[in-house]
Amino acid sequence: MKTTNYILVLMVALFASCNDQLEIEPQDNVADYQALTTSADVEALLVGAYDALGDGDVYGGNIQRDAELIGDDGEIFWDGTFQAPGEIWVKNMLVTNDQAELTWLDGYRTINICNTVLANIDLVTTDKKDRVEGEAKFIRGVVYFELARTYGKTWVDGNPTQNLAVPLVLEPTDQSNVSENVSRNTVSEVYAQVISDIESAKTLLPEVNGFFATTYSASAILSRVYLMQNNYAKALELAHSVIASGEFSLTGSIADAFGKGSTGSTSRISNGNATSEDIFAMQVTSQDGVNNLNTFFASADFAGRGDILIEQAHLDFYEPGDERADLFYDIWTAKFNNQFGNITIVRLAEMYLTRAECNARLISSIGDTPVNDINVIRNRAGLADVGSVTVNSILDERRLELAFEGHLIHDLKRTQRSVGILPYSDNSLVFPIPQRETIINSSLTQNSGYGSN
């Protein structure tokens, strides 16, 4: 029996010593429970939120591209082989449209990162806490704003307290809640969250913050949000506050806004560098980030696919002498011809246009008269002053100044103008809820015009 005892002892010892050998830590990644323990960890996660926001399917270009494709009425031509953007351009999206799926997936991925930052905000040191919280709320608000106007009816279409937008998820995902079947919130609920987030960000964020979001980034985007609600007074107030801050100035010429050097020929513009007029821009470098506006709008000479061709119908809108008409080469726009160039999300010119439009609508002159604001924009484009403006002439100016920057469908919808033969409220101008999502989550109702599931 002695032998048996020895063996027993030996085996028990082996059992005891081996158990923790099954705990092998990954080296290339970090276990989630170890990833967020310090202030620096949360700050790094916040950087991850910018990285996610800059994804090609979010502000890396596709959201802006799709706003131009779906709002187009014969000014551009989709010549690409990708099926999804083609469906968007012809306003005949299938529920399986993979861009509809990717915008949803990558939008919520960005939101989940922000939710995680906010849930761990107490780890951040006091001196940075406001900024970190402000940036996370800014990014979350921006993405919800884009999702609301992509997947929901526009604010002024029917009753926003009844129209459905997207589900509001404000807590980080973990194993316990990942399979919850959330329902879509209403357009007004999502807008309320957007305004709450970005208003809060506006208060929390500093005036200067490198290329990250500042209080002015928040104000500028908020003015856009209010404008979508036709809340001209608030949009005006915020646009004016950005102009009046003096932090930003229009570049000397329109070409400079897109990085054209003083001696560069039009077809060799190198844009995408930071300018004095950028209020918020996604950063792209050769190592990181993607510029999908370049991918789809630029020709192969500029490392693009050259999928979006500019029609004469568009070029005809420019007056003689308009330097913005020079921002084209062959059949492409020259606005995005730097593969590694930044993507400007909001720039000062938009604030002038918003202020002018709101003042014109409200018959006021806060900051300056509408005609003066419009002449600032015209002069910068090499055009002479106009003597007077109307809301419509301001909208025309806005179209030319901000062409291909992702405003088209939204400006049409908020002003209730049609897209060709389609009224602004047409079902086909709203993205479908991706079929991938409706299959997994039975609580998600599909948009009108996309069948029953």
Next chain:
Amino acid sequence: MKKLLLMCFSLIIVLQLWAQERVVSGKVTSAEDGSSLPGVNVVLVGTAGGTVTDVEGNYKLSVPAPGGVLRFSFIGLVSQEIQIGSSTNIDVGMAQDVQQLSEVVVVGYGTQIKQDLTGNIAQIKGSELRSIPVASFDQAIQGKAAGVFVEAGTGKLGQGIKVRIRGSSSVSAANQPLYVIDGMPITSSSQSSAEGATNPLVDINPNDIESIEILKDASASAIYGSRAANGVVLITTKRGKSGKTNFEIGYFAGFSSETGRREFLNTAEYVQLFTESNGGMTQSLTNRFNRYGAAPPGPAAASWATPGAPGYVDTNWQDQVFRDDAGINQLDISASGGNEKTKFFISGSNSNQRGIIIGNDLDRINGRINLDHQASDKFNLGINFSIARTFNKRLAEDNNFNTPIQIIALSPMTPVIDPRTDLISGALDLNTGVPNSNYPIYYNPFLDNAYAEQTTLVFRNLGSVYGEYKFTEGLTFRSDFGYDLLTQNEERYFGKETSRNSGAPNGQGNNAWTQVFNYTTNNFLRYQKNIQDHGLEAVGGITYQESNRKYSNVGAQQFPSNAYQKITSAADITSGTSNESAFSFLSYFARANYKFKDKYLLSLSGRVDGSSRFGADNRYGFFPAASAGWIVSEESFMSNVKVMDFLKLRASYGLTGNAEIGNFAALGLYTGGSGYAGIPGQSASQLENPDLRWEQTAQLDVGIDFGLFESRITGQLDYYAKKTNDLLLNVNLPGNSGFRTQTRNVGELENKGFEIVINTENFVGDFKWNTSFNFARNRNKILDLQGQIIQGSFISRAQEGEPIGIFFSPKYAGVDPANGDALYVLVKSDGTQTTTNDYNEATQMKVGDPNPDFIAGLTNTFKYKGVDFSFLFQGVFGNQVYNGGGIFMSANGDFFDNQTKDQLRRWQKPGDITDVPQARLFGGNGVGESSRYITDGSYIRLRTITLGYSLPASVLSKAKLTKLRVYVSGQNLLTFTDYEGWDPEVNSDTYEGNNVNQGIDFYSAPQAKTVTFGINIGF
């Protein structure tokens, strides 16, 4: 879990010793060759006392003081009864009785007598693998074991080999078996960082292998638990025997060529077909042919238009990529021997293979020492140590312009050497000073042969030490420590001449290092006891394995010239990475075999596997198996059945798992790769799944083993049903979670089939003729994927209700005789069938199945005096192959890729009845992925054929030799198939990584056909 451990312990506690009077010991050896005989029953006649000889053939038995009679018995050997008298030491030499059923088989953590097996184990002797001119031993077992499907996807040397034991049991996880060498699970998955999978089994010297045991059913394999669902391959290396030192030298050399070719158009046919597909000769077509023909640009047609004219070129591009000096030579030397205490086996090997494709070589150097030492009556110890250096010159993956076989796409009027530069076509454009960008039609892969190199150098060291302590008769404790150290350096260089393909104007280089350190410890007890009619064998213990892989890679561009190929000379370092991964398994295993009256057999086994890969809530899995056997022929009522001298019925059932789920798939993870504009950032990359676990396979096996006519005919019949549940699938998560998918255990599939093995001794005596036949049929069916369709490449997919990897696409319906349009089947909503010429409108349907209906092997061996002759036919039947390159190479002149010769059958005028549509340049006529490119992949192959002559002993003894044999051998000399491509044994290396992709040909290299001449000398 706790219960199981108790079970383990109770097994051990049962072991008791009892009072003794005096001890008789001795050694049982084979009367033929003096080798030790383990497992021999030693019984004191008329009493309950008895024992079994140990691994060394030793026994020790307590007997009453007056002595008695000892009976030595062993199935297949002639039993002996010996009076003890006053002896204390009785050595016995036992003679062979019937050969077949007495063999010892290696099983998990031990050995067993073949007759006593209740599970299904296929055994292949090392001698059957010798001198087969293939890169690795797994390829050499093709056709030799029932239910073991071996496929070399391409003829590239050192590439991954697909082995499926009783079908595919997983959709997403690996389907390869677990390989265990001398008790140590080795690293067997590809370590290639580029250009297709490699096969780490290449580093093993086939001549070091004593035997291979393939554990097929749950009874045999469940002791390997969560990694046994795909079967287990046990490799046992050779060990020394006491006695005179035996030296063996083997050498063979031979030449190889490809098994088949595809026929392509010559220049005249090419010009004719494309002129027709273009709707006549036009200026732009003339310009194009002039360009392809390296003719000066100009309005006039150059020499390609006039066969026989000066400068007329008709290049057969396949001649450029198939070597005419391919072959192999291999030298093996070994010495083995020792004395009673210490035994050794030492071997060395050097093998050089020149592939049938240009630029493909495999050179291997191996060395091994296996030592066993008996330190005392109680204690044995030993080491195994082997080292290998494998140098592989590799080729690009099939789906690359620089893979050699893609050369067939080039136009036949293009000369091999561009007359304008006297360089390989494509190397230099005199107008630009850089490689041509539009000549030949595509990048010329021949440039890679001259200006690029991709090599993989592996140093592999397998080592182990063991100690074995004998507590009492029948009770031993064994402890092993073994490791497998794999160090690999991959170097790639692409010179500036290859820039059309590589994209790097001044050369591109890569240097990657991989190191895998994989070690295992085994600690286990073995117990063996025979009491009268009862025989018990038990084993139980603990094993721990850990494997760690480190990898780094640096890439660079801008080399001053091709003379500089190391990264140090590059002006631009373009990429760099390093990473590390690891896994561990901690396992408890036990097995008990009980035998009553040598005819009723029962076996229980189980393993508890814990792994770092499993989720926190499923850390341990339990894999039990039970089996029973009844040797009917031992029953008295069978004694009158003279014909049937052996009959055993057996059945087994058990659970096994598949743990190839990725090392950290269960964990919630963050990635540090979320930086923004140069500022470091992180984000969540994977959501935790604490429930994640192995795929689980329940397998039932029922079988019959039989021997007829004094075992002149023996055989084995088996039916099995394997059901795998908890399949690992990437399940879609709600997008609003911020995550896309999670690996979860859902889904089910099954494999059912039967196997037949029949061995016959047709002639015995001076002229011997033995036949061995095996046959297996497997039916794979996916039962549940939660409604998902898992799309593979081309038209392969996995879907519920069908076997894995079926082909699903429009069904090609031939050509409309009226207009030459390609037609596809259209199933209308009412179920009636019609055809359409609109590919998009055609009905998607199941159009093929790459899984064979059955596989078979037939070996015949003849011996007459010194002459031996054997051949093996191996066959795969009822499977289909999809030619993924078909839409380019057999596209009735849709684009300028050279076309297969069968495209000349194209429709030309109304009324033509053919299956090749009208040639229409850029016409898209019939070139969608469809059943048009599926062909039957069945084949029968003369896998090996060998004729040898051994000198008679009388001559040898004068020369002081023990053996001298010369032989000539052929590999793959004949292939019978209807397959239209290069070789029906195919699965492209670009796509094989996904289990759903099977039977895909994509410019894949055919197999080698080899004739070797060899000599074996022993002294």
